[in-house]
Amino acid sequence: MKAIQVHEFGAPDVMKLEEIPTPKPGPGQVLVRVKAVGVNPYDTYMRSGGYAIKPSLPYTPGSDAAGTVETVGAGVSRVKPGARVYTARSITGAYAEFALALESQVHPLPECASFAQGAGVWVPYGTAYHALHHFAHACAGEVVLIHGASGGVGTAAVQIARAMGLTVFGTAGTEKGLELAKREGAHQVFDHRASGYQESILKAAGGRGVDIILEMLANVNLGADLKLLATNGRVIVIGSRGDVNITPRDLMSRRGSILAFTLWSISETEERETHAGLIAGLENGTLRPVVGKELPLAAAVQAHKDVMTPGAFGKIVLLP
Ligand code: NAP
Numbered sequence: 001m002k003a004i005q006v007h008e009f010g011a012p013d014v015m016k017l018e019e020i021p022t023p024k025p026g027p028g029q030v031l032v033r034v035k036a037v038g039v040n041p042y043d044t045y046m047r048s049g050g051y052a053i054k055p056s057l058p059y060t061p062g063s064d065a066a067g068t069v070e071t072v073g074a075g076v077s078r079v080k081p082g083a084r085v086y087t088a089r090s091i092t093g094a095y096a097e098f099a100l101a102l103e104s105q106v107h108p109l110p111e112c113a114s115f116a117q118g119a120g121v122w123v124p125y126g127t128a129y130h131a132l133h134h135f136a137h138a139c140a141g142e143v144v145l146i147h148g149a150s151g152g153v154g155t156a157a158v159q160i161a162r163a164m165g166l167t168v169f170g171t172a173g174t175e176k177g178l179e180l181a182k183r184e185g186a187h188q189v190f191d192h193r194a195s196g197y198q199e200s201i202l203k204a205a206g207g208r209g210v211d212i213i214l215e216m217l218a219n220v221n222l223g224a225d226l227k228l229l230a231t232n233g234r235v236i237v238i239g240s241r242g243d244v245n246i247t248p249r250d251l252m253s254r255r256g257s258i259l260a261f262t263l264w265s266i267s268e269t270e271e272r273e274t275h276a277g278l279i280a281g282l283e284n285g286t287l288r289p290v291v292g293k294e295l296p297l298a299a300a301v302q303a304h305k306d307v308m309t310p311g312a313f314g315k316i317v318l319l320p
Contacts, residue, residue: 002320003096004300007058009049012304015061015095017297023092023100025073030106032085035115036294037094037318038064039303040123040152041239047304053264060093061300066109066118067099076103084109088122088275095300097320107275110283120289120315121278124152127263128160128214129274131236134266135259136212140165143205145228148216149186150177151312153238155290157214158184163286169201169210174311184290198224209233209254219244222258226250234259290314 001022004015025031043061045051066086069079079085086109087094090101109118132138138161146157149170161168162185170181171192178189188204190197202209209230215221218235219242225235227250237260251258266274281287292313295303297320307316 001097002297003060003093004297005058005060006047009047009054009057012044012047012301014047015300015304017300022098025071025076025100027074028076028103029073029091030076030079030085030101030103031070031072032065032087032090032099032101032106033067033070034065034094034097034099034320035067036065036119037062037297037320038119038121038123038152039300039307039316039318040064041307042123044304044308060096062094063087063089064119064122065090065094065099066115066121069106070098072103078103079106079108084111084115084118086118086121088126088271095297095318097297108279110279112285113282113289114291116291116294116317116319117289119317120152120291121282123263124315125156125160125278125287125289126266126271126274127153127238128157129277130261130263130266130270131214131238132157132160132164132212133273133277134270135236135261136214136234138164138166138212141167142211143167143169143230144212144214145169145171145201145210146181146186146214147171147192147221147225148239148312149181149189150174150314151216152315153214154216154312155180155184155314156287158186159287160281162186163281166212169204171197172312176313177311180290180313184288192221198228201228205230212236214238215240217241218260222246226254226256229254229256231255236260291317293317294319
């Protein structure tokens with residue numbers, strides 16, 4: 001099969017499209033014929049060698065594949081050959097024509113979602129769901145600011161929060177990103193590159209502040225975020241690419257909290273609940289992954305450059 005292989009950590013061009021043996025499923029394993037692969041920012045951190053998790057070399061990147069079950073190993077009962085599925089992690093990596101996964105890493109992809117959309121489910125929607133439900137404990141009627149609402153996690157969070165009955169504020173850095181956040185359900189949108197936009201957010205929140213902030217770039221925004229919080233407000237740090245200074249008194253005076261997680265640390269129970277919620281949302285149409293760009297698998301190098309370039313618009317997906 002064709003697969004992207006990384007033999008050394010480094011710049012995007014360390015990724016090479018190579019011919020490697022197609023894996024065979026052992027007991028409890030599933031071989032997925034990959035139709036689409038989601039490109040996530042963490043794929044680039046891992047490839048560069050600067051991420052907390054360093055796979056042993058060589059490796060095939062990617063956790064988010066969508067496709068059909070090709071074959072199953074002994075004892076697999078949840079899926080059958082031919083079934084449409086998405087993956088949440090895998091054993092052999094998703095940037096390939098086939099991905100070997102544990103049975104527990106494979107989930108049904110509803111008919112109404114395309115394979116390209118299925119490749120945008122696990123990391124973006126899993127993260128947004130985990131943040132809103134398990135960390136923010138968001139309630140209908142609360143105000144959430146999705147700070148970075150134009151990308152994979154942000155568009156997912158806008159749709160989930162809107163379906164939960166929250167008032168949704170979203171930010172983006174381009175006109176098309178702002179339009180996307182609005183189209184996907186944000187009640188109000190703000191340009192995070194415009195000076196003084198935080199004041200516009202406070203004004204939109206009637207001066208009381210926002211209850212929840214889902215933060216995609218904490219190293220830039222965390223200090224200012226604390227000044228936007230309502231009493232008992234919470235910031236959920238989803239993304240950060242460096243250090244930041246904060247003024248703790250901004251939190252103290254608001255009884256505020258800062259919470260943070262990586263999706264790698266989700267518990268089995270939380271993950272089970274997350275997949276159930278996401279599959280239901282895909283089925284009932286409240287969750288509609290936005291595919292902004294489709295590229296061939298051979299263009300993985302370009303995809304890694306694109307995903308780190310400002311001007312996000314939903315997901316970038318590779319097609320093997
Ligand atoms: P993405 O698709 O590349 O989107 C990036 C988002 O960040 C866009 O909405 C972008 O807006 C926005 N952004 C850029 N500059 C910003 C600023 N100054 N203030 C606020 N937002 C800004 O990436 P993603 O998949 O949505 O992931 C977002 C971040 O979360 C990444 O850093 C990623 O590594 C991280 N993440 C963490 C977890 C976890 O487990 N904790 C899981 C998934 C993702 P414009 O491009 O419109 O400016």
